[in-house]
Amino acid sequence: MNKTTSINLGGFFFHIDEDAYNKLSSYLQAVKRSLSPEGRDEIIKDIESRIAELAQEKLGTTKQVISLADVDAIISIMGQPEDYKIDDNEPTKATYQSTQDYTYYTSKKLYRDKDNALLGGVIAGLSHYFGVEAIWLRIIFILSMFLSFGTTVVVYFLLWILLPEAITTSQKLEMKGQPITISNIEKKVKEGFNEITDKINNLDHQKIADNAKYGAQKIGSTAGDIISELFKGIGKAVGFFILLFATIAFLGVIVASVILVFSSSLPEVLLQDNIHTPFNFDVPLWAQGLLFLSAFGIPLFFFVLLGLKLLIPNTRSIGNYAKFSLLAIWIFSLISLTVVGIRYATELSHDGKVVKKEVLPITTNDTLEVKFVNNEYFSKRVDHRSDLRIMQDSTKNEIIYSNNVYLHLKTTDKAQPFVIVEKTAQGRNFDEANTRAEKIKYNFKFVGNxxxxxxxxxxESSAKFRNQQVHVYLYLPEGITYYPNKNxxxxxxxxxxDFEYYYGPEGYKYKVSKGELDCLNCPDENENEAEIETVSSELGNGNVVKTTTIKDSIEKVSVKVNGKEIINTEVIKSKH
Structure with missing residues (x-):
């Protein structure tokens, strides 16, 4: 077993085995010896940064230690120091290179080129990417500003925000599509030194010519920095809110999913009272929990990562393997959710109904009292409401119990009132829905009035939850008195x-008149507002006579002597 060690390469920490470390160290020493002293440190820094990028690609998300094979592959890409001789007349090497075991291709990447920029470097970067002179792209950009009513400006600023700037030598080589090898890095760095030297030597000759360009670049750079910082601040604010709300929602999805998954072990009666899901219990709760977590939790997790990336740009990625695995799970959960949803919707696709009609043996001059009663075995309160739930009856058989009973008041031109009871349910076809409706047991009776x-x-519990309901339609003829119980x-x-839902308070009598319910004995609101008048007379020395009159009918008299009440009487006055 090889020993491993930790190294700092290009600002990143890596674990590398001993053989690989020795070879990489020897390689870097050989590179350093092959370089001329001019710009050596800058070249070595860029080479190490490039090797660090290649090492990260080799590790991916599964490996943790750089092996000897990884170092061989990196050296194959970078090239041997003795293979390169910097010659100014030598043409740029091809954008790919091969060795005995490895082939490496370098494609162009889109960056902003601030070295040749007038504003943000977007046009200069696009010119490298498409191989077109920047002057032509700038002319096209100016013309499109007028033709697109400013849309091009918005696109430019978006690219300014989204595209990274080519800062390192490796990035500048990638921007031009050149292979990032030792030779090209050395050449690029020396070109930079030569440019600086030429500018210093020709400063007096170029001073006048460069002032205008320098001023434009300075203004553009300053404006660019301000706009860049502004959009960075907006991006961080947006990232914060995305992270906040996505995290809260993601945690909520996790909690709900865990509850569903582990609720499967709870008693069924307890579940019926506390757990309500779109698919009821046709789909196991643990399966519903996993589907809910996958279908909604995974997108929220990616929103959390997006918020983190906007808030902290250097946040490390979870890796392509994790991303594609989560994406595959999400797609599978969506397909499963769609299949389950279609199957469950099919179970509720048809409505069944069973109708029973009964004429009530009273005349229009009588009073019809209506009241609801409950079964004390299932509930001790007549006004208690409960949706479909599994219970046991008095013989310990499992049944479905529900208070989904609804009363509808209707008018009729018949001489006698009558009742229509509709029992409804749903199923995958009409026969199944009607059979399920027939199995509903509901009772009513008419006693006296x-x-x-x-x-x-x-x-039956085997009927499953299929939106079973009972609707009672009470038809009231003209002139009959309707007396509803308070429940x-x-x-x-x-x-x-046919009547308004809020026709008046319960517990009072209503007469059906011209399609309305007129209350016969409802209390007058004004009767509850007593007219009270109080007159007090102070006689001195704590002696007070106070008279209170209530609606001219009751008079209360109070007499106090030396602060002590000696008379407190009530007199009922005659209204005649």
């Missing part, structure tokens, strides 16, 4: 009803 309705219904309002529904 009372219509007594159950506030619940039951059905009726909990089951009233204005859908398909």
């Amino acid at each position: 009372q219509l007594i309705l159950d506030n619940y219904f039951t059905t 009726v309002e909990n089951f009233l529904n204005d859908y398909n009803s």
Whole structure:
């Protein structure tokens, strides 16, 4: 087993085995010896940065230690020091090179070229990328500003923000599509030194000619820096809010998914009371939890990474393997969710209905009292509402219990009132839906002048949750008196009803008149507002006579002597 060591290469820390370290160290020493003293340190720095980039590519997301084979591959790409002799007349090497074991191709990358920039370096960078003189691109840009009504300017500033600047020698070589080898790095660095030397030697001759260009570049550079910093600040603010909200949502998805996954072990009755999902219990809760986490959690996770990248630009990537793996899981979850959704929608595609009608044996001059009653075995409160849930009846058989019972008030031109009870359910076809509706057990009865309705219904547990409901339609003829019990309002529904939902308080009598419910004995709001008048007379020495009159009918008299009440009486006055 080879020993490993840690090294700092181009500002990055790497773990490398001993043989690879020895070979890489010898290689860098050989490169250093082959270079002339002029600009040697700058060249070595650029070479190390390029080797660090190649090492990161070799490691990827799975490997942690640089091996000897990795070093051989890097050296093959960079080239041996003795293979290169810098010759100014030698043409630039091809954009690829091969060795016995490796082939490496260098393609152009798009950067901003600030060395030849007038503003942000976008046009200069595009000229390198497309191999077109920058002057022609600048002319096209100016013309397009007028033809596109300023859209080109927006595109320019977006590219200014998004495109990185070519700062290092490696980036400048990539910008021009040249292979990043020792020879090209050395040549590029020396070209930079020669440019500086020529500018110093010809400073007096070029001073007048360069002043205008320098001033334009200075203004452009300053404006560019200001705009760049402004957009960086906006980007960080946007990144912060994306990170904040995406993190909160992502944590919420994780918590909900964990609850669904681990709720499968809870008692079914407890789940029915507390867990409600779009697919109910046709799909196992653990499967719903995993689908929810994959379908919604993965996009939120990428939003978290996006917020981090905007807020902290040098945030390290999770790697292509992780990205593509998560993308594959997300696509699979979407497909699964679509299949499950289509199947569940098919289960609810058809509506079934069973109808029962009964005429109530009373006349229009009678009073019809309506009340709801409950089964005390299932619920102790008549006004309690519950959706579909699994329960046990008194014989310990599992049933579906629900309070999805709705009362609709209708008018009729018949002489007697009547009731229509509709039991509804859903299924994959009409036969299945109608069969499921027939299995609903719901009772009502008419005793004296009372219509007594159950506030619940039951059905077989094998019927599953398929939106079972009971709708009671009460038809009231003209002139009949309708007397609702105080619990009726909990089951009233204005859908398909002829009367307003809020026709008045329950517990009072209403007469059907011209399609309206006129209350016969509802309290007058003004009767509750007592007219109170109080008159106090102070006789001195703590003696007070106070008279209170309420609506001219009741008079209260209070007499205090020496601060002590000796008379407190109430007199009922005659109104005649």
